[in-house]
Amino acid sequence: MAFANYRLLQSLGLALGFLGGTFLAVSFKLYILMILLVLAIMFYVLAEYRLKQVDADVFHGQIEVN
Numbered sequence: 001m002a003f004a005n006y007r008l009l010q011s012l013g014l015a016l017g018f019l020g021g022t023f024l025a026v027s028f029k030l031y032i033l034m035i036l037l038v039l040a041i042m043f044y045v046l047a048e049y050r051l052k053q054v055d056a057d058v059f060h061g062q063i064e065v066n
Helices: 002-019 026-059
Strands: none
Touching: 002 026
């Protein structure tokens, strides 16, 4: 899930960079790509944190796995 979010946002950033190649300045495209990269990293960290919470709950017996 985390890598899917990361790759989705990475692909979206690259697509926007190619589509706006003739319309946008290079500095503006770099800002867009940096923002999308930060969002992708945040989603990755969030997914890893949630996975760690679920693993901890299963390990401590708070959630029963069938």
